[in-house]
Every structure is written in structure tokens, then in C-alpha cells.
Amino acid sequence: MMVKQESTEEKITAAAKKVFITKGMMGARMQDIADEAGINKAMLHYYFRNKEKLFEKIFTEAFTSFWPQINNILDADMPLFSKIESFCHSYIEVLLNNPYVPIFVLNELNRQPAMFIQKVWKSGPPKVGSLIQQIEIDVKKGKIKAINPVQLLLNMVSMCVFPFVAKPMFQAALGMNELQYRQLMEIRKVEITRFIIDSISK
Amino acid sequence: MMVKQESTEEKITAAAKKVFITKGMMGARMQDIADEAGINKAMLHYYFRNKEKLFEKIFTEAFTSFWPQINNILDADMPLFSKIESFCHSYIEVLLNNPYVPIFVLNELNRQPAMFIQKVWKSGPPKVGSLIQQIEIDVKKGKIKAINPVQLLLNMVSMCVFPFVAKPMFQAALGMNELQYRQLMEIRKVEITRFIIDSISK
DNA sequence: ATTTTTGTTAACCAAATAGTTAAACTGAAC
DNA sequence: GTTCAGTTTAACTATTTGGTTAACAAAAAT
Numbered sequence: 248m249m250v251k252q253e254s255t256e257e258k259i260t261a262a263a264k265k266v267f268i269t270k271g272m273m274g275a276r277m278q279d280i281a282d283e284a285g286i287n288k289a290m291l292h293y294y295f296r297n298k299e300k301l302f303e304k305i306f307t308e309a310f311t312s313f314w315p316q317i318n319n320i321l322d323a324d325m326p327l328f329s330k331i332e333s334f335c336h337s338y339i340e341v342l343l344n345n346p347y348v349p350i351f352v353l354n355e356l357n358r359q360p361a362m363f364i365q366k367v368w369k370s371g372p373p374k375v376g377s378l379i380q381q382i383e384i385d386v387k388k389g390k391i392k393a394i395n396p397v398q399l400l401l402n403m404v405s406m407c408v409f410p411f412v413a414k415p416m417f418q419a420a421l422g423m424n425e426l427q428y429r430q431l432m433e434i435r436k437v438e439i440t441r442f443i444i445d446s447i448s449k
Numbered sequence: 450m451m452v453k454q455e456s457t458e459e460k461i462t463a464a465a466k467k468v469f470i471t472k473g474m475m476g477a478r479m480q481d482i483a484d485e486a487g488i489n490k491a492m493l494h495y496y497f498r499n500k501e502k503l504f505e506k507i508f509t510e511a512f513t514s515f516w517p518q519i520n521n522i523l524d525a526d527m528p529l530f531s532k533i534e535s536f537c538h539s540y541i542e543v544l545l546n547n548p549y550v551p552i553f554v555l556n557e558l559n560r561q562p563a564m565f566i567q568k569v570w571k572s573g574p575p576k577v578g579s580l581i582q583q584i585e586i587d588v589k590k591g592k593i594k595a596i597n598p599v600q601l602l603l604n605m606v607s608m609c610v611f612p613f614v615a616k617p618m619f620q621a622a623l624g625m626n627e628l629q630y631r632q633l634m635e636i637r638k639v640e641i642t643r644f645i646i647d648s649i650s651k
Numbered sequence: 652a653t654t655t656t657t658g659t660t661a662a663c664c665a666a667a668t669a670g671t672t673a674a675a676c677t678g679a680a681c
Numbered sequence: 682g683t684t685c686a687g688t689t690t691a692a693c694t695a696t697t698t699g700g701t702t703a704a705c706a707a708a709a710a711t
Contacts, residue, residue: 273476360617405611446648
């Protein structure tokens with residue numbers, strides 16, 4: 248049986264990702280990461296100079312791995328309703344596969360707002376203009392109800408992301424297990440889309 | 450001119466609140482809190498035995514100070530649409546006065562889900578049943594469109610809270626300053642209410 | 652006035668934790 | 682098989698940080 252060979256560097260990044268995402272920059276211990284990777288702590292400093300460098304790599308990697316997936320939809324050439332559907336479905340699907348990333352990103356972001364904008368969005372800032380314009384046009388044409396495009400955008404993102412950020416709270420409040428919550432999110436893809444379109448349709 | 454006298458204990462709790470909320474439990478340093486309060490570090494241990502005790506006090510205080518404000522609305526005896534309006538207005542108003550509390554709570558909650566449910570919700574668990582029932586009844590009566598009550602609840606909470614949790618991100622993406630963002634939230638009280646009611650109205 | 656209790660401080664301690672080093676191991680090139 | 686660069690390890694160091702202590706000051710009780 249073939250065993251996938253994993254380089255030490257890969258072991259480290261995988262372990263660091265897990266530990267940083269679950270415990271945050273301040274909560275993570277270098278020893279935890281070493282243990283998780285099953286290697287000596289000194290290796291962390293051999294491959295990455297220090298904790299900060301390692302963290303930065305993981306953070307940007309985690310963020311840039313799923314950010315484009317959402318960002319591109321905003322820029323796609325589609326009718327508004329299709330775009331809304333596509334956005335909700337893709338966003339929730341991505342989050343189902345990376346449920347702990349948003350709280351991680353938001354948390355670190357609140358501590359270092361400047362770093363974020365500078366380093367993480369230098370390459371791919373949010374392509375939000377296209378959607379905003381599209382909404383404005385459809386409002387003017389009378390295709391949808393009058394609504395502030397920014398508010399609509401906030402609504403869309405909020406409804407997709409927040410249930411993942413506040414998962415433990417909702418789970419406790421609603422008395423749901425992992426599977427039930429996951430199913431709720433699965434259904435949510437279509438429920439949210441309908442909810443939004445119902446609201447803005449004339 | 451009268452100067453308000455602040456006891457050492459009050460100085461500590463005020464400083465601890467500020468530091469814990471901005472840096473989190475793990476990120477906060479006892480020395481930071483002492484400096485912020487303008488006192489000797491030993492005083493922290495004199496009034497509160499250790500960091501954990503101090504943190505717990507701040508956490509529960511921060512949480513229980515605004516949780517009931519929202520929770521009670523869920524239980525109020527009102528028609529559904531009024532309740533939705535009341536909920537959105539109150540929730541956002543409370544958050545405008547405590548903008549950093551949600552990310553703080555959610556963050557610590559993700560690290561200690563058990564502690565939360567046990568200690569913080571022992572006294573006042575979410576009164577969510579009343580609203581759920583109310584939605585179900587109005588759906589059956591045909592007063593509103595068919596919708597999963599839980600999903601509607603998630604939508605309401607998400608749209609209210611998330612813009613505060615992700616404030617730095619939205620602010621950067623939309624190029625807004627503090628005042629502009631605040632105004633956006635102010636408007637949001639009524640915009641969100643309308644958005645929801647438009648969606649579920651027949 | 653004197654004692655006792657409470658509040659406050661600087662200096663110190665112990666544990667945790669990031670980071671370093673020197674030696675040992677490995678595997679390929681010669 | 683010797684050498685040599687890259688890799689890995691155990692032991693160590695330096696620093697940070699939560700927590701303690703003993704002396705001191707202020708206030709309250711006697």
C-alpha cells in the first residue's frame with residue numbers, strides 16, 4: 248500500500264494551520280504545532296524563522312485559498328438573480344469545507360486591521376463594484392424594488408457567513424448536533440437565495 | 450468642578466474590560482491591564498485572585514449586560530412584524546453602543562463552548578421558542594409565506610450582528626470611515642426590518 | 652494616641668514559552 | 682568510504698508573564 252510522503256515543511260504548515268486556526272495567533276504554542284506535526288520544535292525555526300513569520304504564512308494561505316472563490320463570483324457576468332444564487336451557494340459550500348476559517352480571519356483582522364488590507368488585499372481586493380452597479384441598474388430599470396446596494400451586499404454576506412462564525416452559540420440555542428447543523432447549512436443555500444430574491448422582487 | 454472618584458476596583462474592571470475585549474483572553478497581559486488602570490500589577494491579584502477569575506468576571510459582565518436586552522424582545526407579546534422591527538432596532542442600537550462585544554464573545558465562545566452554556570446561559574437561556582411558534586402560526590394562518598422559522602431567526606440575527614463582527618473588513622472593502630459606517634448601521638435598523646418583512650410578506 | 656485592618660508598592664519568584672546552538676544523523680556526490 | 686550540504690535532535694538560553702512576598706502607607710477601630 249502506497250503511503251503519501253509528506254515533507255517536513257508540509258507537515259509543519261498542516262499542523263500550524265490546524266493549531267493557529269483553532270487557537271488563534273496568541274493562543275497557539277509553538278510546542279503544540281511541533282507536537283501536532285510530530286517533529287522537533289527546532290524545525291519550526293529552521294523552516295520558518297519565528298512564530299510571526301509562520302503565522303503570517305498560514306494566515307495569508309488560509310485566506311487567499313478561499314477568498315478568490317467568492318471574490319470571482321462578484322465579478323462574473325451574469326444576471327443579478329443568478330449571481331445572488333451563485334454567490335450564496337458557493338459561499339456556503341466553501342464555508343462548509345472551511346468552517347473555522349471565518350472566525351479565525353475576523354478575529355485576527357480585528358487585532359491587525361492595517362496588516363490585513365496591506366498584505367492580504369494587495370493582490371486581490373474585493374470586486375464589489377460590479378455587483379453594486381448591477382443592483383443600481385436593476386433598481387433604475389424597475390426590475391427590483393428600491394434598495395441600497397451596500398445594504399443588500401451586507402445582507403448577503405452576513406446571512407452566509409455569520410451562522411458559521413456563531414456556530415457554537417446557535418448550536419447551543421437550538422439544541423443541534425454537528426450533523427443537524429450541517430444539514431441546516433446545506434438547506435440554507437437555497438433558503439437564503441429565495442429569501443433574498445423574495446425580498447427584492449417586485 | 451467635581452471629579453468623579455473611581456475606586457481601585459472600578460479602575461481595574463474598566464481597564465480589564467477594555468484590554469480583554471480588544472485583545473482577548475490569551476492576548477491580554479496582566480501588565481497591560483495594570484498600566485491601563487494606572488495601578489500596580491499586584492493590585493489585580495489583590496482584588497481578583499488571578500487572570501482567569503478576572504476574565505470570567507469581565508466576560509459574564511459584558512455578556513449579561515446586553516444579552517437580556519435582546520433576549521426579552523424575543524419573548525415579548527407582540528404581533529410578528531412588530532417583533533421583527535423591535536428586534537432589529539433594539540439589537541443594532543445595543544450593538545452601536547457595544548460594537549466590540551460580539552467578536553469578543555464569539556471568539557471566546559469558540560474556544561470554550563462548554564463553559565459558556567454552563568455559566569452564562571444557566572440563568573437566562575435564549576427565549577427563542579416563542580418567536581419560532583409565532584412564525585409557524587403565521588405561516589399556517591397564511592399570513593406570511595412558508596419559511597423555516599429557524600432559518601428566519603438565523604437571518605435576523607446574522608444581518609444585525611455580522612456587520613459589527615466584520616466591521617474592519619467591510620470598512621476596508623467599502624472605503625468608509627468610522628462616521629460613515631456608523632450612519633450605515635443607523636440606517637440599517639429600518640432597512641433590515643423592511644428587507645425581512647418584504648421577504649416574508651405575501 | 653495606639654493598634655489593627657485594609658490598601659499599595661517594588662522587588663522578587665517560578666513557570667511557561669519563544670528562540671538558539673552544537674552535535675549527530677542522512678543521503679547524495681565524489 | 683570520505684566528504685559535505687542539508688536535515689534533525691536534545692539540551693540549553695533568554696524573555697515574557699502570571700503570580701507572590703515583604704515592607705510600607707493610609708485608614709479605621711480601639
